[in-house]
Amino acid sequence: MRHSPVVVAAAIAAAVVLPAGQAGAASGLRDLAAAKGVYFGTAATVSEWNDATYKALGAREANMLTPGNEMKWDTTEPSQGRFNFAPADSLVSAAVAANQRVRGHTLVWHSQTPSWVQNLGATALHQAMLDHINAEVGHYKGKLYSWDVVNEAFNEDGTRRQSFWQQKLGDGYIADAFRAARAVDPAAKLYYNDYNTDGIGAKSDAVYAMVKAFKQQGVPIDGVGLQAHLILGQVPSSMQQNIQRFADLGVEVAITELDVRMTTPSTSDKLATQASDYTKVANACLAVRGCVGITTWGLSDRYSWIPSTFPGEGAALPFDESFQPKPAYNSLYVAYGGTGNPPPPPPPPPGDKTCAATYAIVGQWAGGFQGEVRVTAGSAAISGWTVTWTFANGQTITSSWSAAITASGSAITANNVGYNGPVGAGGSTTFGFLGTWNGTNSAPSPVCTGR
Structure with missing residues (x-):
């Protein structure tokens, strides 16, 4: 096993209580991953979870849930001092009912942040950041596994993204955000999260340097999230090496938003390549003791963000639009040690009008x-x-x-x-x-x- 027997036993214990109707069913990815000492998660929004069949699929396959939008600033604090946690609360409640843990996503980001925040002066902006972290982390204190404290703060060349955060507050705002989150909830794991950091390169080098400096300076950081929004056939060859070097700094590493997009329509050859890509990512994580889990950004192509963001691309997730498992799902099933036939999709609830x-x-x-x-x-x-x-x-x-x-x-x-x-x-x-x-x-x- 990659983790200590105590960690593995705890992970398995957290996964054995299955949602109603699943007792005795073939293991989903959540149970297979738990037996390896890691988690398998997915992301979802409130509207997606309104589809009862999809929600049941998520409960069977994932033991970690990331709210897709509901914990972002534009939802949680649309106007200054007026907080709305109801959408996120509903997802947290659903996760508890499905015996899932929750990754909080995300506290400080340049996107999906209201204009009232962006228009503040430096002193007021810094205080607003601290107030927001205090309120949101405080609301969920003791309820979440982790927080993506800061999201996407670097450019591709390794320089700091010139967001309103960076321009007004300078380099120190990231460390300040982590310190504030730790002060509110000492138990939650605190992550830095970014895309195109999956392999070794200028951007991941910059994140590595920041994390190393934080560890030396006593800034409270517990993990690094590699988003892994990948393109078909382009899993970085240095992914495992990259995961390892972060783990060697003494932080957790998680694959936080995995999908593998292709030019549509899909073909059998593309689906086979995609299955190989998913295997490569799973194996890279499983090979490193400090890699704690993988989260896909959704389970089914029906609810993927890819087609609306990258026109002409899609088919990026392990299940197709009809919730049927694709070769990518089967490859993950095998990578996590599954034997025999993978479980079929859950049947639709009777009378479903969602x-x-x-x-x-x-x-x-x-x-x-x-x-x-x-x-x-x-x-x-x-x-x-x-x-x-x-x-x-x-x-x-x-x-x-x-x-x-x-x-x-x-x-x-x-x-x-x-x-x-x-x-x-x-x-x-x-x-x-x-x-x-x-x-x-x-x-x-x-x-x-x-x-």
């Missing part, structure tokens, strides 16, 4: 933007739907199509029109709108209710 909504900005210009929301039915057909969300940055909707939209301040409610209310099981429909924005146009997390 739906999920995904929000995308399809065009943006000075002062205006075009948005689109996709409504996807769960495992049963729905006869109508309502989608709600809250704008965090003062955006307004000026016109819409294929939905009846009303606004109450920043709270938006969209109901189907007659012709697009019925949606078949697993099917989807879209509606769109034009809106205005000023300063920041962050994407909200819509919630869909079917009927």
Whole structure:
């Protein structure tokens, strides 16, 4: 075993209580990973977990959950001193019910941070950062495994990203954020998290130098998150070596947002390469004692962020849009020691009338933007739907199509029109709108209710 018997025993004990209906079923990745002394996690949003079949799949496969958007600043503190933890609370409650731990994501980031924060002067910005950390970490004290304290603070060449944080507060803000988080919750693991740091290069070298300096200076840092948003066939050859050098500094290493995207449509050859890529990542983590787990950024291609961000690309996750396991899932199953046939997808709950909504900005210009929301039915057909969300940055909707939209301040409610209310099981429909924005146009997390 890669970890001490005590750690392995604790990990296995944390995984043996399965969600209702799973007793006696073939092991999912969570149980196989736990037997290796590591975790297997996934990320999800409230709207995605409204799909009961998908939620059941997550409960079977993952023993660590990362909220996709609900713990970010634009949701938790949309205006100064006014906190909204309800969306994140619902995910934490779901994780507890599924016997999962939670990774907090994320406290300090240049993106999805309200304009009121970005517009503060240096002294007020520093205080706002401390106040936000005190409030959010304090709210979840004792409930989370870890926090991504600071996210994506470096450029590709290893220099500091010139975000509003960096420009106004200088290099010291990262250490200050870690000290503040530790003061509030001494038990939570504190992580620095970034992308394109999976192999050895200028960016990961800079993160390595920072972590090494923090350890020497007594700055409280417990882990480094390697996001691993990878491109097909491009797993860095130095990934294991990179993980090892961070672990040698005395910090945990976790793969925090794994997906492997390809140009769509997928083919059998692409899927085989993707399966090999997932195996390489799993093996790189399993080979290093300090690598504690892997989290994929979602489980199913139905809820992947890739197609809306990288047009023409997708199919990045272990399950397809119909929740069927892909070769990538089978490769992870084998990498974690699974034998025999992997478990089948969980059956849909009887009478499931759930739906999920995904929000995308399809065009943006000075002062205006075009948005689109996709409504996807769960495992049963729905006869109508309502989608709600809250704008965090003062955006307004000026016109819409294929939905009846009303606004109450920043709270938006969209109901189907007659012709697009019925949606078949697993099917989807879209509606769109034009809106205005000023300063920041962050994407909200819509919630869909079917009927």
